[in-house]
Amino acid sequence: MATVIPGRMSAHIEGDFVVFLIGMRFNKPWKIHKWWGAFTAMPRMLKVLFQRPELGLLAAQYAITPSGPVTIQYWRSVEQLEAFAKDASLPHHPAWRAFNKLVGGNGDVGIWHETYLVSAGRYETLYGNMPRFGLAQAGEHVPVARKGETAAARRGASGS
Structure with a gap:
């Protein structure tokens, strides 16, 4: 597992x-x-x-x-x-x-x-208490703080 x-x-x-x-x-x-x-x-x-x-x-x-x-x-x-x-x-x-x-x-x-x-940077992911899964298997699995604390910040929305 x-x-x-x-x-x-x-x-x-x-x-x-x-x-x-x-x-x-x-x-x-x-x-x-x-x-x-x-x-x-x-x-x-x-x-x-x-x-x-x-x-x-x-x-x-x-x-x-x-x-x-x-x-x-x-x-x-x-x-x-x-x-x-x-x-x-x-x-x-x-x-x-x-x-x-x-x-x-x-x-x-x-x-x-x-x-x-x-498009590069135009996606959002969150995995809570999960093994490496989904896009994190295709790319890097990173702490959420590196991408942003909100869904908008993680997908690169302006003003987030």
Whole structure:
């Protein structure tokens, strides 16, 4: 289990970065043969990405939500994220082709993603009595006082 760091901490990361959320929904959960491939593809992709940091993934975490699994990813740039998705020699491309062949638009499995481009210093984080988590895994885990005592100060709002 991860070590809990008592008190209030924040995260710091140099430069712009990308938050990429990707998930799936089991529209017909009994059709395991339809969703199993997509479900198991993400761990394989992340394994490659963690082995090859030059591809741009900074950190990733899994979550299980009532509507299905979600992976929260932090990337150095949107260009690196898109390059990974398009490169036929990397695991996303064949997984995407397999999904479209097996499921396509039949509605058995839902997939989604959201991409957020974050400008340098235009974010706010707070971790209270938590292990290193989220953006703090992608960048530095710093005492909250270094970033500011209020949410506005931590996100660089003017007049804070």
